[in-house]
Amino acid sequence: MLVVIVGAGRVGSTVARAALAAGHEVSVLDEDPLSHERLDEGQATSWEDAGGRFTVGHAIEVGALEEAGIQDADVFIASTDGDNTNLVIAQIAQRRFDVERVVVRVMDPARAGWYAEQGLHTICPTQAAIAEFKQVLDL
Amino acid sequence: MYVVIAGGGKVGWNLARELIGKGHEITLLENSRRRYLTIEEELEHAVQYGDASELWVLERAGIQRADLVIAVTGDDEDNLLICQIAREKYLCERIIARVNNPRNLQWFELLGIQPAVSATDLILRLIEHEVPSYGLVHLLDLPAEQLEIIEVEVAESAPAAGKAVEQVALPEGSLIISVLRGGKGFVPNAETVIEAGDEVLLVLDPGLEEAITEQFAPNGRSPE
Numbered sequence: 001m002l003v004v005i006v007g008a009g010r011v012g013s014t015v016a017r018a019a020l021a022a023g024h025e026v027s028v029l030d031e032d033p034l035s036h037e038r039l040d041e042g043q044a045t046s047w048e049d050a051g052g053r054f055t056v057g058h059a060i061e062v063g064a065l066e067e068a069g070i071q072d073a074d075v076f077i078a079s080t081d082g083d084n085t086n087l088v089i090a091q092i093a094q095r096r097f098d099v100e101r102v103v104v105r106v107m108d109p110a111r112a113g114w115y116a117e118q119g120l121h122t123i124c125p126t127q128a129a130i131a132e133f134k135q136v137l138d139l
Numbered sequence: 140m141y142v143v144i145a146g147g148g149k150v151g152w153n154l155a156r157e158l159i160g161k162g163h164e165i166t167l168l169e170n171s172r173r174r175y176l177t178i179e180e181e182l183e184h185a186v187q188y189g190d191a192s193e194l195w196v197l198e199r200a201g202i203q204r205a206d207l208v209i210a211v212t213g214d215d216e217d218n219l220l221i222c223q224i225a226r227e228k229y230l231c232e233r234i235i236a237r238v239n240n241p242r243n244l245q246w247f248e249l250l251g252i253q254p255a256v257s258a259t260d261l262i263l264r265l266i267e268h269e270v271p272s273y274g275l276v277h278l279l280d281l282p283a284e285q286l287e288i289i290e291v292e293v294a295e296s297a298p299a300a301g302k303a304v305e306q307v308a309l310p311e312g313s314l315i316i317s318v319l320r321g322g323k324g325f326v327p328n329a330e331t332v333i334e335a336g337d338e339v340l341l342v343l344d345p346g347l348e349e350a351i352t353e354q355f356a357p358n359g360r361s362p363e
Binding site: 060061062082083084085087088091092095096108110111114118 | 195219242243
């Protein structure tokens, strides 16, 4: 299974390492070359030696997405730090490249909720934090 | 008409001013505090502070009753999302989006956001029209109707030069609609002979540009 992850921040890079460790093929795209360090962090071998792929490029550029292998992706994860970027590239993955499973991170609960209603698989860390706070505070 | 404009840059601010001058009701949304304060000195209550891709900001601006939503921020993803939400969530009938990078135009088309206006693209087309030696000029594109009108200058060495219209090997789905010769345009008939130096207008299905170039300007594209 090929997993393409756009945005190698804390979330993206950790999910990438977990997917690779689970035996999947993993390709990561990020506009910042330094984000590669997060993929190597705490690993015995480098990301590439471990079998991972890394592409430097803008998430919305079709050339970068194709270099990262979006056309062959079974799973597409949008986890850049921009909600709008994530929502746009997730729809590109769905509609242009027919990726079967698309998961998108959206920080804003309102947008996450509405796009989920439209059929996107959204993950909202803000909503998760709110729920956890409520639980801790017994609200 | 009530118009919501997202993005108080040069385009957004000037648009707001012009539309207010024409008697329309405007709300301009700007998410930089400093920029907002500058604009507010002139536009007063017609500008609001906030991120136009947040639903509550759009609702505060009264997007539910907007006749037109214009997204002209400097960020193509933002413009795409704002227009998509305006149309699909708030059922706004008219939207206009600005495309900053013409390479992103395809994503606006993919998500059905139209019209999408790219200044770079418009200027490029003007340049191409000013410099006919570039071969083939797009005069009009109607992507939804699958039709375009192009102009091409007939080169000396072109297969079409010296031939009657009926003899020119035009691809299926194309038609010569006008010939410009010596500063005058006319509609040709089957016997009209195409001469080198003529500017020929054709209507065609998209995708036939290459076949047309072969007939009229085989060495096309590069300037002399």
